[in-house]
Amino acid sequence: MIQFTAFGLLGLLALSIPxxxxxxxxxxxIDFFFSPFPLMRGLGQVVWSxxxxxxxxxIPLFVLLGEILVRSGVANRTYAALDKWVSWLPGGLVHANIATSTMFSATSGSSVATAATVATVAMPQARDLxxxxxxxxxxIAAGGTLGIMIPPSINLIVYGFLTESSIPQLFLxxxxxxxxxxxxxxxxxxILCVVKPELGGPRRSSSWSDRFASLADLLPIFGLFxxxxxxxxxxWATPTEAATVGVAIALVIAAHQKALSRAMIADALRGSVKTSSMIxxxxxxxxxxxFVLTAAGVSRALQDVLNNLGLGPLATLLVIVAMYIILGFFIETLSLMVATIPIVVPIIMHxxxxxxxxxxxxxxxxxMALITPPVGLNLYVVQAARGGRPFSDVMLGCIxxxxxxxxxxxxxxxxxxxxxxxxxTL
Incomplete structure (x- = not known):
């Protein structure tokens, strides 16, 4: 039964089935071959619940929030402001990529959206300088991954829902x-740019007056967060209610930036529907x-297999970590999470x-799966913004x-x- 689950999952994904x-x-x-009673009779109730x-x-509210911010021009102003604060470090503008990704992650909740936004703003400057x-x-690709870690995070919401964990605690x-x-x-x-200065670029210093003046462009992100x-x-609010407030504030920001229009809202809604439907x-x-794995005893059987190996808790955890690293080369992030949570989390709690x-x-x-080939989505997002240069450059840069x-x-x-x-503490 365990072999059927593992090979079935990998085989179906290899066929490029959604x-x-x-x-x-x-x-x-699993229900047809291994369940002693027809579990699918309860399918309607499980789907509804x-x-x-x-x-x-x-989830759709945070997706919509990110879509509005992407189209409002906030990222361009944030990048220019953070450039004044961090480009004096060894590596110059590379630090602005990471800092902007960190700031944008605190509002978008999506790694791909974060990487795409920063790549669009930053790549032209890389060539000019x-x-x-x-x-x-x-x-840029690595900084974009912070979108699913720093709250609000769509992936943490999914994890909290599937494991019945507190989403505010996960955000904290x-x-x-x-x-x-x-x-x-x-x-x-x-460190890399100190050892090999040619890896970076020109370090730029800004006056303190310019830096403090640039804080006005960071206020929308800070305020939204x-x-x-x-x-x-x-x-004052649940995560769902807070997401609603965030969308309202994002619309105000877009209006202030003179980017709010019927066409922009329509594009943001279309993008949100596509992404949310997939999720x-x-x-x-x-x-x-x-539901099927638990009822058919797959999770319990896997726990028995691990117990029979005689591994301690730490060794078992390291095996699970290695499994995620390997699977991350072949399975997209959200897919990797939802496919393994029903099996792995009961073992972790045990x-x-x-x-x-x-x-x-x-x-x-x-x-890590977002920046490791062959299915690292952030790699392809950044490559699309580079326009025809070798894909291997992005992969090597992520190491x-x-x-x-x-x-x-x-x-x-x-x-x-x-x-x-x-x-x-809180």
Missing amino acids: VGVVLFLLAFG SSNSATLIA GYNEKLFSGA AGLVPGLFLAGLFMAVTA AAIVGSIYAG MLVVIGAYVLN LGYDKIWFGILMIILVE PFVIAMLVMVGLLILAPQIALYLPS
């Missing part, structure tokens, strides 16, 4: 590791698969680990940042409080 459909087909197959949740309304495009492109748990990881990216960039996250932790099909399919902490660890591991992610995984395992301090 992930949501794969999850339903796998559930049907999984989709009839106010929590899930936050003579930057090494490998490191420059890698920084992701904040410090997300900022820590951004710091690691900047540290790696600075404060409104969303602050309203959640002040107890919801995957989430409901994962919920159905979770080993005595905190599921909030593991959610953050999992997010970092699936972040230092993959190493930084592995370091972050090790730190989280050694010091879980990096993720758990804020949730336990």
Whole structure:
């Protein structure tokens, strides 16, 4: 039964069948071959109960929020402002890529949207100023991954829904590791550019008056982040209600930037419907698969297999980490999460680990999948903005940042409080 589940999942994905459909087909197959009673008779109730949740309304709202910001020109102003603050570091404008990705991640909730936005703004400057495009492109792709770590994060909402975890606690748990990881990216960039100055570009200094004047362009992002996250932790709003407030503020920002129009709103709504429909099909399919796996005893059988191996909790965790790294080469991030959560999270809880902490660890591991070939979405997003240059440049440029992610995984395992301090304190 375990072999059928594993090979069935990989085989169906290899056929390029949409992930949501794969999850339903796998559930049907396990039910048909291994279940002693027809589980699919309860399909309607499972689908209804999984989709009839106010929590899930936050997903299309946060997607819409990101779509509005992408089209409002906020990213261009944010990039120019952060350039004045960080381009004096070794690596110059590369740090602006990471800093802008960090800021934009705090509002978009999507890694692909973050990478696409920053790439569109930054790549022309890389050529004008003579930057090494490998490191420059890698920084954009890697910085974009922060979109699914720093709250609000669509992937954390999905994880919280599927594992019945507190989404506000997950948002708190992701904040410090997300900022820590951004710091690691900047540290790696600075070290590389000190050792090999040709990897970076010209370092630019700005006067303090210019820097303080640029803060006005950062206020919309800071204000939006404060409104969303602050309203959640002040107890004024649920994540869904906070997302609604965020969309309203994003519309005000777009109007202030003179980017609000019927055409812009129509484009944002179309993009939101496409993305949200894909996510919801995957989430409901994962919920159905979770129901079948539990009822058919697959999760329990896998726990028995691991117990019979005689591995301790740490060794078992490292095996799971290695599994995610390997699968990340072949499976897209959200697909990787929803396909494995029903199997892996019960094992993690059985080993005595905190599921909030593991959610953050999992997010970092699936972040790596965004910048590792052959299916790393951020690689293709950045490559599309580069216009015909070798794809290998983007892949090679991401290697230092993959190493930084592995370091972050090790730190989280050694010091879980990096993720758990804020949730336990607040």
